[in-house]
Amino acid sequence: xxxxxxxxxTALADAPRHGYAVxxxxxxxxxxxxVPRTGALYGALDRLLAxxxxxxxxxxxxxxxxxxxxxxxxxxxxxxxxEAERLAxxxxxxxxxxxxxxxxxxx
Amino acid sequence: xTDPLLRLYPVxxxxxxxxxxxxxxxxxxxxxxxxxRLRADADLAAHAVxxxxxxxxxxxxxxxxxxxxxxxxxxxxxxxxxxxxRWYAGLVRSPAPVWVQLSTMDGAQAAHxxxxxxxxxxxxxxxxxxxxxxxxxxxxxxxxxxxxWLVATPAPGEGAIAPATAALLTAAVVLSCPPDxxxxxxxxxxxxxxxxxxxxxxxxxxxxAFGVTTDYGAWPMLVLALTGAVLALRARSSGLxxxxxxxxxxxxxxxxAYTDAWLEVRPVxxxxxxxxxxxxxxxxxxxxRRRR
Numbered sequence: 451x452x453x454x455x456x457x458x459x460t461a462l463a464d465a466p467r468h469g470y471a472v473x474x475x476x477x478x479x480x481x482x483x484x485v486p487r488t489g490a491l492y493g494a495l496d497r498l499l500a501x502x503x504x505x506x507x508x509x510x511x512x513x514x515x516x517x518x519x520x521x522x523x524x525x526x527x528x529x530x531x532x533e534a535e536r537l538a539x540x541x542x543x544x545x546x547x548x549x550x551x552x553x554x555x556x557x
Numbered sequence: 558x559t560d561p562l563l564r565l566y567p568v569x570x571x572x573x574x575x576x577x578x579x580x581x582x583x584x585x586x587x588x589x590x591x592x593x594r595l596r597a598d599a600d601l602a603a604h605a606v607x608x609x610x611x612x613x614x615x616x617x618x619x620x621x622x623x624x625x626x627x628x629x630x631x632x633x634x635x636x637x638x639x640x641x642x643r644w645y646a647g648l649v650r651s652p653a654p655v656w657v658q659l660s661t662m663d664g665a666q667a668a669h670x671x672x673x674x675x676x677x678x679x680x681x682x683x684x685x686x687x688x689x690x691x692x693x694x695x696x697x698x699x700x701x702x703x704x705x706w707l708v709a710t711p712a713p714g715e716g717a718i719a720p721a722t723a724a725l726l727t728a729a730v731v732l733s734c735p736p737d738x739x740x741x742x743x744x745x746x747x748x749x750x751x752x753x754x755x756x757x758x759x760x761x762x763x764x765x766a767f768g769v770t771t772d773y774g775a776w777p778m779l780v781l782a783l784t785g786a787v788l789a790l791r792a793r794s795s796g797l798x799x800x801x802x803x804x805x806x807x808x809x810x811x812x813x814a815y816t817d818a819w820l821e822v823r824p825v826x827x828x829x830x831x832x833x834x835x836x837x838x839x840x841x842x843x844x845x846r847r848r849r
Contacts, residue, residue, distance in 0.1 A: 452737050469581040487597045488582040489604030492574070493613055494737050500615035517577045 451533055454494050457484060459503060459522060459530045466507045466521035469495065495520060503529055562598060565605035607735065614735030621802060623741065624788075626734035627684060627748035628781065628806035630695055633727045634680035635755045635777050636809035637673035637698070642760045644670055665709035672701040684749045688740035692731050699728040716820055723812035730805055747784060755780040755810075774814035778828045781807055782835035789839045793846075796839030804832050 454476075461467065461475035469491060477485050486494070498504040503526035506518045522530070563575050582601055586594045607613045612622060648658055675698030683691025703724040710717035755777035785803035789796035811825060818824045 454737060469577065470584050473581070473585060487600040488578060488585055489597075489600035489602070490736060491581070492578055493604050493607070493735065496613055497615040497737060515576055515580055517580065518574075 451529070454484070454486060454490065455498060455503075456530075456533060457486075458491075458494055458498060459526055459533075462504060462520055462522045462526070463530060466519045468510075468517045468519050472520060498526065502526075562602050562605060565602055565609060567609045570608050603736075612733050612735060614738050618733075619735040619738065621798065622730060622733035622805075623735055623738035624744065624799065625802035625805040626692075626731050626739075627741070627744045628751065628784070628803060629727045629730040629808075630680040630683055630692065631748035631752035632755075632777075632781060632806050632809045633695060633699060633724075634677045635752050636723075636813045637676040637680075638752075638756045639759055639774075639777075639813065640673045641670060641677065642756075643763055646760075646763050665705065668705050668709070669702070672698045672705060674698075676702065680752070681749075683740070684745040684752075686740060686742075686745070692734075692739070696728045696731055699724040699731075703728075716816065719815045719820075720812040723808035726808045727806075747788065751780055751784040774810055774817050775828060777810045778807065778814065778831050781810060782831040785832070786835045786839045789836075790842065793843065795843060796836045800832050800836040800839070804829075807832065 457476045457479060458472060460479060461472045467475060472495070473486050473491050495504070499506070499520075502523055504520050505523040507521035508519050509516050510519060511517075560579070563571055563579055566575060566578075578601070582597070586597045589597065604613070607619070611618045613619050614623070648655060651658060676695050679691045679693070679695025679698055681691070683695060685691070703721040706717040706721040706724070758776055759774075781803050782800070785800040786796065789799040792799065807829075811829060814828050815822075815825045
């Protein structure tokens with residue numbers, strides 16, 4: 451899964467959000483490293499919608515303007531959990547090997 | 558600035574999501590310096606044009622060009638690589654000293670070699686994982702090649718139009734790949750292997766150490782067709798999409814065959830038949846596999 455897609459799913463994992471809030475959440479999650487531009491953001495959201503990983507939970511009107519509120523779909527939650535497990539397994543292996551390497555280097 | 562950009566979206570998309578996108582864009586670019594805002598505007602314009610052309614990453618065309626783009630780069634690199642290695646083989650074989658040959662090389666030939674080198678380097682960089690700079694360099698090389706063919710040929714007839722068109726088509730296929738589908742690792746690896754397999758035996762033949770004919774550029778086209786068939790078999794698809802993508806990616810090799818065949822059309826048409834034949838064989842194989 452591409453990084454932006456993973457970050458968008460992560461941003462929607464705990465609460466439904468509108469487009470701007472999703473972008474801000476991605477910025478927060480990555481400590482400012484990833485700041486999606488509007489075109490890239492909506493391109494990725496359209497793709498995740500088409501793949502059934504997110505869904506439009508509702509539309510709300512703020513200041514006379516409609517905006518979609520996106521939420522994680524069940525398929526997106528499953529995919530995100532699988533991705534998190536894969537990343538965790540990689541991280542565990544990195545820690546294990548670094549530990550082994552560190553121990554070997556000390557002996 | 559945003560409203561003119563919004564008009565780039567097709568009417569239905571603009572009516573459904575236009576205002577939402579404008580609002581988000583306005584909020585996201587509010588505190589940006591001018592240069593960053595221009596980049597954000599360009600990004601929004603690129604998204605709008607993609608949606609208008611049906612090339613966004615969620616669309617079938619977007620997925621199709623995401624499949625074709627690495628192979629278009631690979632095919633461009635094969636054609637450029639063959640040009641470079643043939644020039645190098647001639648340089649080494651000639652009895653004239655290398656410096657004499659280099660000093661008497663005309664500007665058009667030197668430019669063509671340099672542009673071929675750009676295409677090769679760009680393709681290798683892109684397929685090795687750095688898609689954006691690599692594809693940028695390759696596209697510059699391809700567009701330069703097209704311009705060079707049209708400008709440097711005294712009377713640009715069929716001999717210049719075919720390779721120039723092929724270079725532009727290849728650049729268009731590469732640019733049509735949706736941003737969030739660029740640099741797929743598996744496809745890049747397959748395209749890299751395809752390029753190496755298409756290029757290497759021809760080089761061996763050119764240096765006189767291989768006994769199989771590669772007249773009219775048959776070998777690279779055969780490798781491209783086989784790659785499409787293997788992709789289709791792995792994806793358990795009918796082969797139409799994969800071999801269609803290979804057909805779209807094949808223009809540098811077709812142009813190479815065309816110029817190699819002294820502008821004769823029949824051998825090139827024969828070569829082009831390799832792709833539908835491979836598609837038919839793949840489809841038959843899949844039917845047999847499903848029945849089992």
